[in-house]
Amino acid sequence: MGLPVPPFATDLFGPEAIIMKGLDGLNWRLKDYEARGGYQALKKILAEKIPPDQIIAEVKKSALRGRGGAGFPTGLKWSFMPRQYQGTKYLVCNSDEGEPGTFKDRDLLRYNPHSVIEGMIIAAYATGAQVGYNYVHGEIWDVYERCEEALAETRAAGFLGSRILGSDFSFELHNHHGWGAYICGEETGLLESLEGKKGMPRFKPPFPASYGLYGRPTTINNTETFAAVPWIILNGGDAFLNMGRPNNGGTKIFSVSGDVARPGNFEVRLGTPFARLLEMAGGMRGGRRLKACIPGGSSMPVLPADVMMKTDMDYDSIAKAGSMLGSGAVIIMDETRCMVRSLLRLSYFYFEESCGQCTPCREGTGWLYRMVDRIEHGKGRLEDLELLDNVSDNIAGRTICALGDAAALPVKSFIKHFRDEFVHHIEHKKCLVPDYV
Amino acid sequence: MVEIELDGKQMEVAEGATIMDAANQAGIYIPHFCYHRKLTIAANCRMCLVEVEKAPKPLPACATPVMKGMKVYTHSEQAVTAQKGVMEFLLINHPLDCPICDEGGECQLQDLAVGYGASGSRYEETKRVVTDKNLGPLISTDMTRCIYCTRCVRFGQEIAGVMELGMIGRGEHAEIITFVGKTVDSELSGNVIDLCPVGALTSKPFRFTARTWELTRKPAVSPHCGLGSNLTVQVKQNRVMRVLPRENEAINECWLSDKDRFSYEGLNSEQRLARPMLKRGGAWAEVEWQVALDYVARELKRIREQHGASSIGALATPHQTLEELFLLGKLARGFASGSADFRLRQSDFSADRHRTGAPWLGMKIADLNALERVLVVGSTLRKDHPLITHRLRQAARRNMQLNLINPSPGASRRASPQERTRPYSSATWRSTTRPLPSCTSWAWWWPS
Numbered sequence: 103m104g105l106p107v108p109p110f111a112t113d114l115f116g117p118e119a120i121i122m123k124g125l126d127g128l129n130w131r132l133k134d135y136e137a138r139g140g141y142q143a144l145k146k147i148l149a150e151k152i153p154p155d156q157i158i159a160e161v162k163k164s165a166l167r168g169r170g171g172a173g174f175p176t177g178l179k180w181s182f183m184p185r186q187y188q189g190t191k192y193l194v195c196n197s198d199e200g201e202p203g204t205f206k207d208r209d210l211l212r213y214n215p216h217s218v219i220e221g222m223i224i225a226a227y228a229t230g231a232q233v234g235y236n237y238v239h240g241e242i243w244d245v246y247e248r249c250e251e252a253l254a255e256t257r258a259a260g261f262l263g264s265r266i267l268g269s270d271f272s273f274e275l276h277n278h279h280g281w282g283a284y285i286c287g288e289e290t291g292l293l294e295s296l297e298g299k300k301g302m303p304r305f306k307p308p309f310p311a312s313y314g315l316y317g318r319p320t321t322i323n324n325t326e327t328f329a330a331v332p333w334i335i336l337n338g339g340d341a342f343l344n345m346g347r348p349n350n351g352g353t354k355i356f357s358v359s360g361d362v363a364r365p366g367n368f369e370v371r372l373g374t375p376f377a378r379l380l381e382m383a384g385g386m387r388g389g390r391r392l393k394a395c396i397p398g399g400s401s402m403p404v405l406p407a408d409v410m411m412k413t414d415m416d417y418d419s420i421a422k423a424g425s426m427l428g429s430g431a432v433i434i435m436d437e438t439r440c441m442v443r444s445l446l447r448l449s450y451f452y453f454e455e456s457c458g459q460c461t462p463c464r465e466g467t468g469w470l471y472r473m474v475d476r477i478e479h480g481k482g483r484l485e486d487l488e489l490l491d492n493v494s495d496n497i498a499g500r501t502i503c504a505l506g507d508a509a510a511l512p513v514k515s516f517i518k519h520f521r522d523e524f525v526h527h528i529e530h531k532k533c534l535v536p537d538y539v
Numbered sequence: 540m541v542e543i544e545l546d547g548k549q550m551e552v553a554e555g556a557t558i559m560d561a562a563n564q565a566g567i568y569i570p571h572f573c574y575h576r577k578l579t580i581a582a583n584c585r586m587c588l589v590e591v592e593k594a595p596k597p598l599p600a601c602a603t604p605v606m607k608g609m610k611v612y613t614h615s616e617q618a619v620t621a622q623k624g625v626m627e628f629l630l631i632n633h634p635l636d637c638p639i640c641d642e643g644g645e646c647q648l649q650d651l652a653v654g655y656g657a658s659g660s661r662y663e664e665t666k667r668v669v670t671d672k673n674l675g676p677l678i679s680t681d682m683t684r685c686i687y688c689t690r691c692v693r694f695g696q697e698i699a700g701v702m703e704l705g706m707i708g709r710g711e712h713a714e715i716i717t718f719v720g721k722t723v724d725s726e727l728s729g730n731v732i733d734l735c736p737v738g739a740l741t742s743k744p745f746r747f748t749a750r751t752w753e754l755t756r757k758p759a760v761s762p763h764c765g766l767g768s769n770l771t772v773q774v775k776q777n778r779v780m781r782v783l784p785r786e787n788e789a790i791n792e793c794w795l796s797d798k799d800r801f802s803y804e805g806l807n808s809e810q811r812l813a814r815p816m817l818k819r820g821g822a823w824a825e826v827e828w829q830v831a832l833d834y835v836a837r838e839l840k841r842i843r844e845q846h847g848a849s850s851i852g853a854l855a856t857p858h859q860t861l862e863e864l865f866l867l868g869k870l871a872r873g874f875a876s877g878s879a880d881f882r883l884r885q886s887d888f889s890a891d892r893h894r895t896g897a898p899w900l901g902m903k904i905a906d907l908n909a910l911e912r913v914l915v916v917g918s919t920l921r922k923d924h925p926l927i928t929h930r931l932r933q934a935a936r937r938n939m940q941l942n943l944i945n946p947s948p949g950a951s952r953r954a955s956p957q958e959r960t961r962p963y964s965s966a967t968w969r970s971t972t973r974p975l976p977s978c979t980s981w982a983w984w985w986p987s
């Protein structure tokens with residue numbers, strides 16, 4: 103298959119990778135995964151008949167938090183699944199990765215698909231789900247095909263199906279190829295899409311744990327969240343927790359992109375200083391200066407260089423610095439980047455990706471985009487800055503899903519931290535930054 | 540029951556109720572567009588945002604269930620700021636030209652904009668334009684006015700049972716459309732005109748003929764089927780301009796079938812017999828009412844004298860109201876043989892000997908929603924009784940079993956999946972041999 107061959111032979115996820123250790127781009131098959139200790143966790147659970155509650159307790163202890171964006175404690179989420187429910191319960195993996203700047207799940211499924219599959223089987227065991235779906239982003243065909251191949255291997259090895267490995271646990275797993283809409287990454291939009299409907303988020307409550315896929319109890323987690331599960335089971339929740347910081351257990355893959363010398367995915371311990379991550383990514387490209395960084399994917403507030411350089415990469419530290427860890431997409435911008443133009447690109451994305459269901463997002467994203475567009479093209483007015491801020495406030499927190507907030511937060515933070523550039527654009531009808539790279 | 544505090548007042552509401560339900564119960568108005576008590580909750584317009592103590596952000600009243608001890612403020616600063624914010628968003632792309640909109644004067648958006656809108660717009664970008672759609676001869680569209688509340692879409696799915704409207708596209712490119720190349724043809728389609736909170740869907744026959752404040756309103760009962768839907772007839776200068784539903788939970792709820800809604804047009808038809816006529820010397824001639832009535836009275840008396848009272852009976856359409864039929868019966872008893880009947884299209888009366896009393900439905904119309912099994916004999920259900928069909932549809936959604944004997948072929952083909960049960964066979968017959976509560980009266984009741 104025509105998959106890109108990475109430029110470096112080992113450790114695709116960086117030198118400090120632990121869960122994704124030893125991946126060279128070719129060793130994704132079942133036998134390679136097993137050679138790295140794969141499926142040991144599942145075998146252990148089934149052989150020792152570890153009760154589901156104990157697995158959930160272990161995951162709780164690990165302080166694993168959802169890697170999809172919201173950072174919700176995974177063990178707690180699993181415990182919401184009704185125990186006594188008669189009928190099918192579902193498990194869903196959110197591989198719809200559409201957030202600009204995020205490209206970790208794609209590589210994870212390319213180079214280590216079995217870690218996700220094993221994680222899902224364990225999660226199904228813990229939550230009592232009988233059927234699972236892995237919803238793969240629509241625009242990555244090769245990854246979908248790889249998922250299919252990996253799943254075929256897993257089935258052939260007897261890790262899926264009825265009475266897995268002779269136990270009385272049965273679980274069936276399917277891949278589902280989406281169509282590439284960002285909104286289908288929102289968990290309930292994804293469920294609607296999986297049901298064959300238009301991907302429009304549902305109002306919550308009820309949450310998926312009580313009313314999910316086809317109205318049945320459903321657990322939905324991000325790809326990377328599942329991938330961490332086998333490691334936690336094999337090495338214990340405490341070991342995972344200790345790799346990170348209290349309340350921020352484990353390692354996390356950061357997708358570093360933008361003006362760095364070596365963009366890519368890096369798995370590091372949570373709490374690693376930002377400067378260290380930047381160094382791993384080869385430092386700033388062309389020796390330029392860091393100007394700004396969006397630490398958690400395009401939906402999160404941007405932070406200026408000085409704040410960023412003092413920040414450690416974990417949920418709580420980044421929150422303290424005024425942004426969010428989100429999906430772990432670290433977008434690096436150097437001094438040549440125009441912040442107005444950058445915001446224009448982001449605003450356009452949310453304007454285009456809004457599902458159009460609720461008023462503030464449908465109407466507000468277009469308004470924001472058009473205003474930023476005017477400023478970028480020299481037709482802005484100073485009052486526009488207050489208006490942008492106020493319109494953002496009227497969107498954030500007033501919508502059905504978090505896309506509304508995702509559209510509003512960048513606008514507020516860009517204007518807050520880089521007001522000068524916006525004012526310059528308005529007053530001089532041109533950019534403060536000399537030229538683009 | 541759950542105890543909550545709403546705008547500072549303690550109250551008890553049923554478990555599972557929403558804040559909107561509680562407000563309705565307390566008589567407090569929360570602005571809304573997408574919420575409609577007969578439709579499922581979409582929570583998409585966001586107009587009903589209210590402040591809930593301890594919640595970090597305003598919550599939609601229509602979709603938020605009450606919880607014990609919840610404190611809700613529907614008109615606090617936070618709530619009103621949120622509501623005004625939503626109103627501003629609704630108006631930025633909405634044409635602000637109410638004087639040329641047919642909905643003007645009876646528009647929910649216009650009404651609420653008075654309370655929650657600003658006097659000027661902060662939006663100075665280009666406005667969205669949406670092309671109009673052809674929904675057929677009854678519903679006119681002005682799609683640029685649409686606020687995407689999806690009431691019309693949900694109505695099709697949930698009440699009419701045919702999904703004729705849907706929302707395509709995303710974000711600002713979203714549009715309400717019909718299925719490719721189709722029009723809206725359900726027997727209940729006109730209800731989307733009432734449901735649409737803005738001037739996006741309006742009545743084609745009525746459009747631009749009158750303003751709501753020019754019309755006087757007269758209560759009436761529908762003469763088009765045995766259901767007797769309650770109507771409001773709206774009149775301008777002695778001419779019926781349109782007919783709207785008059786809410787009656789026991790009969791038509793807030794709905795109206797298209798024939799009830801639109802057949803007022805027949806009133807103004809040139810072919811309509813508007814004045815009495817007498818045939819004299821083989822030719823019809825128009826006469827005054829008094830002349831005609833005198834003639835009828837004289838002739839009836841003459842027949843009674845010559846042939847006896849038993850030679851006179853009365854036949855009336857079952858589409859009359861009960862009161863009118865009662866008066867006719869009284870007349871028949873006092874003046875004629877006492878024989879009065881409304882079974883105009885029936886030829887076999889042999890069952891009369893085995894039955895006492897008048898044939899009727901056997902239950903309240905509203906109780907149809909609760910039936911467990913229904914056997915329909917020889918009716919094109921949807922065409923004959925659109926609103927009874929809607930009640931049976933609601934029952935079918937809750938697993939009511941419906942069997943049809945000898946429906947007309949078109950009826951079952953076009954029925955919604957729930958309605959479309961197996962055609963009559965001995966197997967279905969056996970499965971329904973437990974006596975149906977009102978089987979006989981049903982058979983009487985459904986016209987063949």
Ligand SMILES: Cc1cc2nc3c(=O)[nH]c(=O)nc-3n(C[C@H](O)[C@H](O)[C@H](O)COP(=O)(O)O)c2cc1C
Pocket residue numbers: 167168169170171172173174176196197198199200201284285286287288289290322323324325327503504505508
């Ligand atoms: C607009 C929007 C897009 C999202 N896209 C994704 C996505 O692509 N992948 C993902 O895992 N989570 C995405 N999320 C977050 C999910 O809704 C959900 O929180 C997550 O899948 C839960 O998994 P976790 O607990 O493992 O993080 C998105 C959320 C929103 C509001």
Ligand code: SF4
Pocket residue numbers: 285302303455456457458459460461463464501502503504505506
């Ligand atoms: S916030 Fe935007 S994307 Fe989310 S449901 Fe509302 S309109 Fe759709």
Ligand code: SF4
Pocket residue numbers: 684685686687688689690691692715734735736737739740
């Ligand atoms: S056409 Fe009317 S009822 Fe339908 S979505 Fe638009 S505003 Fe709502």
Ligand code: FES
Pocket residue numbers: 570571572573574581582583584585586587588599600601602
């Ligand atoms: S009425 Fe509650 S969101 Fe529309």
